[in-house]
Amino acid sequence: MPFTYDYERPALTVDCVVFGLDDTDLKVALIRRALPPFEDAWALPGGFVQGDETLETAARRELLEETGITDAYLEQLFTFGNPGRDPRGWTVTVAYYALVNLRDHAVKGATDAREAAWFPLDALPDLAFDHADILALAQERLRGKVRYQPVGFELLPEKFTLFQLQRLYEIILGRALDKRNFRGKILEMGILRETGEMQTGVRHRAARLYRFDTRAYQAKTRKGFSFEI
Amino acid sequence: MPFTYDYERPALTVDCVVFGLDDTDLKVALIRRALPPFEDAWALPGGFVQGDETLETAARRELLEETGITDAYLEQLFTFGNPGRDPRGWTVTVAYYALVNLRDHAVKGATDAREAAWFPLDALPDLAFDHADILALAQERLRGKVRYQPVGFELLPEKFTLFQLQRLYEIILGRALDKRNFRGKILEMGILRETGEMQTGVRHRAARLYRFDTRAYQAKTRKGFSFEI
DNA sequence: CCAAAAGTGTTAAAACTACACCCATGA
DNA sequence: TCATGGGTGTAGTTTTAACACTTTTGG
Known part of the structure; x- marks a missing residue:
């Protein structure tokens, strides 16, 4: 037809x-x-x-x-x-x-x-x-x-380590980031929540697992916060 | 057909x-x-x-x-x-x-x-x-x-005063900007060129006219400069 | 002389950058 | 025991924010 x-x-x-x-x-x-x-x-x-x-x-x-x-x-x-x-x-x-x-x-x-x-x-x-x-x-x-914008989290599993998050940014941006500065800055934002769980099955010290806190992010955004790496 | x-x-x-x-x-x-x-x-x-x-x-x-x-x-x-x-x-x-x-x-x-x-x-x-x-x-x-991105200039005549530029940002962003900080910041960038001309026909002290310096902007951009207000 | 904008520096606070070591774990 | 990342603090520098007065011009 x-x-x-x-x-x-x-x-x-x-x-x-x-x-x-x-x-x-x-x-x-x-x-x-x-x-x-x-x-x-x-x-x-x-x-x-x-x-x-x-x-x-x-x-x-x-x-x-x-x-x-x-x-x-x-x-x-x-x-x-x-x-x-x-x-x-x-x-x-x-x-x-x-x-x-x-x-x-x-x-x-x-x-x-x-x-x-x-x-x-x-x-x-x-x-x-x-x-x-x-x-x-x-x-x-x-x-x-x-x-x-906090879109990078979409590329990670729901629970992730700070190192995974940092490596994500390093890969996408194509440059190395300082570990201590990165961790300080991202935690300071208050948009990650500790799950209380730890990494398993890794052959090094297990890291804390975090989750992106959508509600906190939205609340902060309404109050003028703006995400920036 | x-x-x-x-x-x-x-x-x-x-x-x-x-x-x-x-x-x-x-x-x-x-x-x-x-x-x-x-x-x-x-x-x-x-x-x-x-x-x-x-x-x-x-x-x-x-x-x-x-x-x-x-x-x-x-x-x-x-x-x-x-x-x-x-x-x-x-x-x-x-x-x-x-x-x-x-x-x-x-x-x-x-x-x-x-x-x-x-x-x-x-x-x-x-x-x-x-x-x-x-x-x-x-x-x-x-x-x-x-x-x-320096797109605001597209809204202004080719030659403009710093005050016009500031007001443009105030109108678009919806908030007041500090005059001295704004002028310092934008001139510091080195992407405006003085035309040598002055405003005419205004009922206050005439201001210098500037022009957006596309070449300087592009050159700086290639060197890693990034525009930000 | 009044209204309107031009033009100009300093200081305190905040944010950013660079940097090094010990710890825990599994292979 | 070794490789790998986990985790932590500080000091110097840079950037930002707040702030007021004198000058020029035309009406």
Whole structure:
């Protein structure tokens, strides 16, 4: 059943840049395309938006269908609409970026009979369409955002050590941070709560586990506090 | 000549939130709609994107056609695609915000036989579609952006006094700033150049006129400088 | 002479930076 | 016993915030 319009209309897609963090790297989830164009090339998970869903709903749906990821932190990044960005014709894509923790979303992805894998940012394959541009913009946005909003926690498990948090910032910002200064500053903010639990199964002294205290953060934010690393 | 597709496609529009600054207020350019839906209601300037132009090109074209504004600072804001946001059917809009100085773009706008006018942000009329949401988001984005990037200058004439610049920040941020601290900080940055000229036609002591020094800013930025008010 | 903004320094408090050692644990 | 991170305090420096008066100009 075809659709007919008086004027030319674009195809509308969403694409997701999914960041995950492991012990040493920031990684991105990519899928291998099963169909032309760019058949067999790696690409961002994404697909066509349906007329009865919001853009964010479409992004979450595609994320689930193509990588098995649910409940990710998701935020709109930018809309790419250059003529010529898709060889099939006029296609506009609304790009999102997502933050997940790699432990929970470790090896899923083959759900939709498509191959999916995590790639470290410094060893990316060639990407389909203008997905390399989208990814570069997402990385830049993440670097900017992480300093002024507590989004980094989305990349960690619910309970985490201060060292994990520090390493997260070091990886994203690309520079070393001073341990004592970092710990002092972040604890001073009063937006972490001790869980009372300790790390287990590590081959060094066990660290305290903290949790991000959303309520405290929101309360402080209303009183003029602003997060900054 | 109709266009036929296998799947449903959205209509794609751009909308522009154009900010202008006068002596006391931040204002927004609105146009009065000539056609249904929302006939005679005030709305953001904008319109349909064509298949052979970029999104930004479309935004600039609509801005020119509907308000006569050219050469504005323009930046993509957010894409709104909720089903139901347009009573005519599935319509996705890529919103931009623009910064212009009101002196140069004072009373134009009636170009396209449409009524256009500047409204202060605290006395807005009811707006068509979800344009009130778009405008609110643009204002929030501007408030955030202006502190970390030197975009405020786009709202001023090319040559401006330090007092004009300070008032700009006071208006956008909504709080008073200390004169000596502000002047010290901004001059310290080394991104303003004295023009050697003075204000004329004011009924008080004439102030020095400065110009934003793009080259100095870029050079400093490459060396790690980062703008912050 | 009045109103309005121009222009100009200092000081106290707060925030930031750099820096080093002992402790606990599992391999 | 060794490697790995856990955990802790201080001093010097820099940045920020608060604060008031004289000057110039046009009306």
